[in-house]
Amino acid sequence: MKKFAFYPGCVSRGACPELFDSTLTVCERLGIELIHEPLEGASCTGAGVLQEKNQKLGDTLNARTFAMVEKTGLPLLTICSTCQGVMAQANYRLRSDKNYLDEINRDLADENLQYSGSVEPKHLLWVLFEDIGVDYVKSQFTRSLEGFKFAPFYGCYIVRPSDVLALDVNPDRKNSLEQIIEATGAELVDFPGKTACCGFPILLINETNSTKMVGNHTLSAKRKGADAMVTPCPLCHLNLDGYQPSASLLRREKINLPILHLPQLLGLAMGIEPTELKLNRHIVSTKKIISTLSVTP
């Protein structure tokens, strides 16, 4: 078992409980031991929203989380693209400016915390490639998903800015989701919107624009034959799944494209029951996938 300090993010403990549950199930199978306790008191990353008001405040809160991780000596694992990106950006600023880090550490001193800069926040998607090994992941797949067509949808913060996320140093990060989809035996549906914005950040500010984005991406994947979309970002899931009915009304076209969380896809390929992966907890029905699976040997 490889141990990780687990940072689940707010959404997997709120509106996406199916992500939290399926992560626990799948990680156990993959020999990933998620240690919850050290980060139970870790704050929200700020999701880029708090940073609009005060970036330094966001960086201090994230430095606090990193300092808590450093105390455990464990690597940090998250299951949210947005958390991953926001933490990576904070970490980039902290690591590249010693004076800034010192200044932030002075504010953390009262909390008996110090951050030296050693943490590298990693999404589960990256951990699969960089810590577990994709061959080992594949060896755990017992059910071929051949016959299915899945489209990837990354979420902005796990692909941009590419220098902060060190994509060139870790080239697998550029197409990890495509590789995982293909490893399950499913056919990859590539489409240009896979790295675009889902619209979630402006949902409460400009719902029409946000819903148009949902419509564009889901219909574009659907027209290319996708049976479902797979995302490592619970915020993208919330918008692409939850606001798909609105997008459908806006576009006057049926969409019905299930949006799977990354661990749900992994779990299906591992032969885990769809109910255990909480596929029944989606707004866009996943019944078609479940019924196809049940007739597949």
Next chain:
Amino acid sequence: MKVEYKVKRYNPESDVALESFDTYVVELDQAATVLDGLIKIREEVDNTLTLRCSCRSAICGSCAMRINGQAMLACNTKVSDFEENGNIKLLVEPPGNMPVIKDLVVDFVPFWSKVKSVDPWLKSSHPPKYMEEHIASNESMLHLSGVMGCIMCGACVSDCTVLEVDKSFLGPAALAKAYRFVSDPRDDSTKFRLKALEKPSGMWDCTRCMQCVEVCPKGVDPMGRIMKLRDFAIQDGYKNTYGAKHTAVFTDSVKNTGWLNEFQLPLRTFGIFNVFKLLGLLPILLDALVSRKVPPVFHHKLPSVSSIQRIFKKVDLQITKRE
């Protein structure tokens, strides 16, 4: 080395297909840029190929186009960057989000009209007298060098994900330009500027997707500037937009409980007396109830929330100065 160019063509005067792709294979040396190849094609293979270019040194901003799906300056991009297993294949398209005039040339009128709309000039109530200068210290201007490096190439506008769905959005280039004047110590129209920018299609419509940050060839960081404008707007009391309220409610939630109260976020952003907006939440609420995806109504505090609150108290009071 051989380089394959697949170029998107568009000819409004054509009586056949308006839009098509043409493929050209040209011999280029290792150091060649994408623009070198396009000029070679135009001069030696197909003189109907239309493109804009001038300085060939990433200064004039004329040759922004989409190369393999992403906006970049053709003169600043080497063909060898795209080598894969010994092959170089390029898909060259005009910049996005702007009307195409012909082939790789787009109409910049909407781009310029948005830049103009932010009044991109100094507005000072005490302009210098005749033959005098309005002196600003080096330190007070240095932080603006990044944003002043903008060459107006339109790469950020081309790949902006909001402009894809809403042509009325002011866009990253104009907003970055607005920031440049809001942050200029000699300008004293900040309040008027921020008031204009908080309107619909302004600063709060950006999704923070970072496409503009990624594609900008000059490191202008348009999205970072938009975030700063939001920060300034909140500081200056422009808090009556859904964007500003969303930020305030979100921050409040983290401050009070350590994490996001998803249930309260929409209710408090819209306001509990905003019946029209709250009714609009009903369909998603019902869908979420059926799928058991409603976030917890009773939101618990994190175990060490007092530590988070101390940090808020300490850091949030250190008001971000307008550098």
